Amino acid sequence: MFIPFLKCTDMKISVIGAGAVGATCADNIARRRLSRELVLLDIKEGFAEGKALDMTQTAALHGFDTKIIGCTNDYAKTAGSDVVIITSGMPRKPGMTREELIGTNARIVEGVVKNVLEQSPDAIFVVIANPMDTMTYLALKSTGLPKNRVIGMGGALDSARFKCQLSQRLNCSPSDLNAVVIGGHGDTTMIPLIRHATWNSVPVTQFLTKEEQDEIVAATMVGGATLTKLIGTSAWYAPGAAGAAIAAAIIGDEKRLIPSCTYLEGEYGQSDICIGVPVVIGKNGIEKIIDFKLNETEQAAFNKSADAVRSMNNVLNLANA
Ligand SMILES: NC(=O)c1ccc[n+]([C@@H]2O[C@H](COP(=O)([O-])OP(=O)(O)OC[C@H]3O[C@@H](n4cnc5c(N)ncnc54)[C@H](O)[C@@H]3O)[C@@H](O)[C@H]2O)c1
Numbered sequence: 001m002f003i004p005f006l007k008c009t010d011m012k013i014s015v016i017g018a019g020a021v022g023a024t025c026a027d028n029i030a031r032r033r034l035s036r037e038l039v040l041l042d043i044k045e046g047f048a049e050g051k052a053l054d055m056t057q058t059a060a061l062h063g064f065d066t067k068i069i070g071c072t073n074d075y076a077k078t079a080g081s082d083v084v085i086i087t088s089g090m091p092r093k094p095g096m097t098r099e100e101l102i103g104t105n106a107r108i109v110e111g112v113v114k115n116v117l118e119q120s121p122d123a124i125f126v127v128i129a130n131p132m133d134t135m136t137y138l139a140l141k142s143t144g145l146p147k148n149r150v151i152g153m154g155g156a157l158d159s160a161r162f163k164c165q166l167s168q169r170l171n172c173s174p175s176d177l178n179a180v181v182i183g184g185h186g187d188t189t190m191i192p193l194i195r196h197a198t199w200n201s202v203p204v205t206q207f208l209t210k211e212e213q214d215e216i217v218a219a220t221m222v223g224g225a226t227l228t229k230l231i232g233t234s235a236w237y238a239p240g241a242a243g244a245a246i247a248a249a250i251i252g253d254e255k256r257l258i259p260s261c262t263y264l265e266g267e268y269g270q271s272d273i274c275i276g277v278p279v280v281i282g283k284n285g286i287e288k289i290i291d292f293k294l295n296e297t298e299q300a301a302f303n304k305s306a307d308a309v310r311s312m313n314n315v316l317n318l319a320n321a
Pocket of ligand 1: 089
């Protein structure tokens with residue numbers, strides 16, 4: 001029942017928004033012993049305090065010594081954070097697109113990043129709130145932070161869902177798969193790159209008919225919507241775990257190649273946009289963008305995806321912010 005106690009790192013992580021995704025992300029961070037101190041902040045009175053207390057009571061069961069602090073809108077508690085994960089924002093309801101959340105979540109995210117920066121001027125941000133590509137762009141433009149310090153979480157989750165679909169169809173371990181999703185984090189904007197997906201170096205296309213490939217790609221793209229329909233709100237286990245995986249890559253300077261939303265300046269033929277591409281994540285946040293060659297069809301899909309993300313950004317009128 002009890003697992004051996006292992007020391008956590010000496011870092012500090014704050015998670016803003018203690019709802020479904022934020023709390024799950026924090027739970028993963030504690031279990032993985034990624035930080036010495038973990039702060040959960042929410043605007044709902046007592047909510048983050050309660051979740052932090054509940055999580056603290058799992059310490060003896062999971063064997064971690066992270067100090068978990070919950071607070072109601074008290075940014076002083078987040079001071080000196082190395083990584084800040086932003087999950088504060090409305091989730092979508094069945095039938096809603098991520099894009100429909102834009103007005104409310106933009107106001108929340110803009111206020112949150114400003115408050116966080118006053119307390120943690122050197123923090124690296126992981127943006128999860130939707131519509132995530134636009135919220136990442138907003139966090140970057142409204143703060144003037146260097147682009148390596150603002151990471152949008154979408155590709156990590158979408159790629160995990162892509163691997164899940166592939167592993168079920170191939171009857172193989174998802175850990176043996178290499179498969180990435182690029183583009184915007186939306187039902188119609190994400191691009192699961194099936195041509196590049198491999199089962200331990202063997203192209204998966206070798207084992208799948210064209211029809212099967214199309215089905216896997218389509219199921220990946222509506223992965224979030226399928227869950228929203230089943231649960232009645234958006235998912236949290238995989239999104240929370242994906243947020244923690246990005247935090248782990250930063251905290252451990254892991255140099256992991258994780259498709260994530262980042263600011264492009266000419267890569268993939270796009271500029272002045274935050275959108276999902278493969279990036280290397282380490283102690284400085286996004287350390288490198290991997291600009292690999294897309295074929296004509298993939299590039300056309302990427303350009304179309306960028307157009308959709310850009311029109312969403314235009315709603316906020318941030319281009320010259
Ligand atoms: N990027 C992704 O892959 C991904 C995946 C899943 C969910 N999401 C998004 O993450 C967000 C959170 O989803 P959820 O399911 O956890 O929602 P939730 O409603 O369970 O939690 C959101 C929390 O944010 C809090 N909050 C609102 N305004 C705040 C503020 N100004 N300061 C601090 N806290 C505030 C709320 O009180 C609530 O507890 C949503 O926007 C959702 O669409 C993104």
